[in-house]
Amino acid sequence: MRAAVVTEFGGPEAVRIVEDAVPEPGARQVRIKVAAATLNPVDAGVRAGAFGGAGTRMGLGWDVAGTVDAVGVAAAWHVGEEVVALQYGVAKTLGAHAEYVVVDADAVAKAPVSADAVHAATLPLNALTAAQALDLLELRPGQSLLVTGAAGAVGGFAVQLAAAAGVAVTGLARAGDEELVRSLGASGFVTEGTDAGFDAVLDAAVLGERALAWVRDEGAYAGVIPQAEPASVRGVRVGAVEVSPDGARLAELARLLDEGVLTVRVAEVFPLDDAVEAHARLAEGGVRGRLVLVP
Incomplete structure (x- = not known):
């Protein structure tokens, strides 16, 4: 599968699209086939080295919308369910900017029914x-x-x-x-x-x-x-605040989105292969709404 990573710090050009094995879910984890994943300022921070990790490969992407593709032992989700999730953390070799991502089952919530995957992906983080x-x-x-x-x-x-x-x-x-x-x-x-x-x-x-x-x-x-x-x-x-994954709270937020209490805003959508261009757009500033990557 394809994934966006950084192996050395720098500007948008430091982002690389690599081929990697499809990850397997462990106990109490699910694998999500990514439909959309948001690019956030924290990803730019990872890319620039704000969180350390020199000399290692670091995956990009924290929040995701997609479909459950595989489940580990004791994960109370079913293949085919449409979900959103937060994959927390900077010290990871694979993030949500990929074709598949593995997340803890309790970080997952059913996707809002009122939003497509591109818009739903802007909700979690x-x-x-x-x-x-x-x-x-x-x-x-x-x-x-x-x-x-x-x-x-x-x-x-x-x-x-x-x-x-x-x-x-x-x-x-x-x-x-x-x-x-x-x-x-x-x-x-x-x-x-x-x-x-x-x-x-x-x-x-x-x-x-x-x-x-x-x-x-x-x-x-x-x-x-x-x-x-x-x-x-x-x-x-x-x-x-140090944001933490919380599937139950995320489900409540998805409900509020469906009820019209919350709104989501997408500025631009980029193919995953154009992740460098998406990072460059984020670096320009003035974005109103989120930038979203689609595999």
Whole structure:
């Protein structure tokens, strides 16, 4: 089978398409025949060496939509089921940017029925990150939340999930994204800093101390890069999410997509063989929606 990997760090040109054996599922694992897999900033980080691993082969791709192709012992899935999944981790020789991928069975959820595979593939990593970051904030209905990077993938899901939970959401993004951010459920919108003291900030734009300043005393801050959150000040509770696979939670998010609570956005679709071009497009910036690879 074909798979996208990096064997040395660099720019988009470092991505290679290689031939490899089709992986076999172990106990409590399933093999998915990939229909679509999303390209995310974390893949660019792996490619550039941000997570280490020099001298080894590293597979690319975290989230996937496709069809169960084989099941290991004690894996409660059936061949032919359409699913989505998160294949977590940077230290892997094969990722979801391949024709087949093996994932733990408890990281898998039934695919949403309202979205095709290309759109469904954009759900796992970013929606789980947003949901788990909101868990850290422990907000109640009526409380106020500022989401930085509200027009991005994680930020957009955070706006939708928080608004659906009755939280008063303000989105921070570029001026041209106001209509989009408000359509996601934000009742407020800003393009710069604000003097308002929010009950919490979900810092999807990774602004760090700048964003922390917008939290009220003894409020809460959640970052999206593990162990990169700013130090606490003024009694603000500070943390950062490290996304984890969770098939049950992913199933809930798929249900919310089917119910219209969540929306998914695809910017462009690339054949797997054009992974270098997809990485180059991601590096250009300004992408609204996700880039998706199709084997």
